[in-house]
Amino acid sequence: MLETWVVAPTCLPVVLRRCHACASEHFRANGKFRVNANHKLIDAWLLVLCTACGETAKLTVFERTNVRSVRPELLARLHDNDLGLAAELLQDPALRRRNHIALDWTDAWRLDTGGSDHLDRAVIDISVRFAARIPVRPVRLIAEGCGLSRAEVERLIEEGNLVSVARLTGKLSHDFTFTLKH
Numbered sequence: 001m002l003e004t005w006v007v008a009p010t011c012l013p014v015v016l017r018r019c020h021a022c023a024s025e026h027f028r029a030n031g032k033f034r035v036n037a038n039h040k041l042i043d044a045w046l047l048v049l050c051t052a053c054g055e056t057a058k059l060t061v062f063e064r065t066n067v068r069s070v071r072p073e074l075l076a077r078l079h080d081n082d083l084g085l086a087a088e089l090l091q092d093p094a095l096r097r098r099n100h101i102a103l104d105w106t107d108a109w110r111l112d113t114g115g116s117d118h119l120d121r122a123v124i125d126i127s128v129r130f131a132a133r134i135p136v137r138p139v140r141l142i143a144e145g146c147g148l149s150r151a152e153v154e155r156l157i158e159e160g161n162l163v164s165v166a167r168l169t170g171k172l173s174h175d176f177t178f179t180l181k182h
Contacts, residue, residue, distance in 0.1 A: 002177075003124065005145055006112045008131040012087055013103040015048050017057065024052035026104070029090060031083035034058065035075075042067045044078050046089055059099045061089060091133050109134045113145045124180045135171040138164070142178065156180065 015027040027048035036043045042065055045058035061078070062070070077085045089095050090103060109132075128141060142162065143153045156162035166176035 003114065003126045005114070005126055005128045005141070006131055007109055007128065007134055007136060007141065008112060009087070009105075009109050009134060011108050012083075012090060013105045013108045013134075014051070015059070015090070016102040016104050017048075017100065019050040019053065019055055019057070021055040022050060022053040024050050026051040027057060029086050031086040032081050033061070033078045033086075035078050037067065040067055041065065042070060042075075046086055046095075059089075059095065059101065061095065087132070105134050105136070109136070111141055111144055122182050124182075125177065126180070127175070127177045129175050130173060133173045135173045137171050138166065138168045138176065138178070142168075142180070146180065 012029045012031075015029060016025050017027055018025055019027070028051055029046060029048045032047045034045045034047055043063045044061040046061055048057050048059060049055070050057070074085075096102065126145070128138075139150050139153045139157075142148070143150045146153075148156075153162065157168055161181040162168070162178060164176055164178035166172060166178075168178070
């Protein structure tokens with residue numbers, strides 16, 4: 001029987017970008033946007049605050065865009081300071097590239113395993129779903145979900161008792177499955 005685990009965000013990740021005021025590299029997004037219109041052109045930014053000095057930085061969502069080309073529901077979400085929109089935009093690789101930022105997901109996600117009653121079986125098939133693109137080491141997820149140490153998980157991989165089509169070393173941010181044999 002296939003069990004499903006979910007990696008879900010608990011809050012917005014920390015934005016990694018150098019602060020021009022204090023040289024800190026950690027910013028916190030709180031879902032606030034700034035929208036500026038000039039005749040038929042519109043600009044929009046996601047505002048982030050430096051965690052050290054509180055200085056505000058703007059992450060460009062779009063700039064010098066014709067107002068008619070912006071979907072009305074997007075514009076409404078920008079004006080409403082929609083926290084969900086901020087989360088969606090931070091997940092957008094194009095926005096991260098355009099603004100030269102990276103994300104730090106430390107302490108911003110949780111693993112929902114649905115309980116530990118399946119762990120006593122001899123063979124466990126588990127599907128791991130990601131609710132957002134959160135880069136996590138599969139060894140860490142498996143260790144946390146099964147109540148093992150990372151060294152034990154790595155030993156199980158070496159012995160062939162923990163197998164997956166996905167590479168279990170490094171970081172993953174997409175769905176994968178694995179089989180664990182006790």
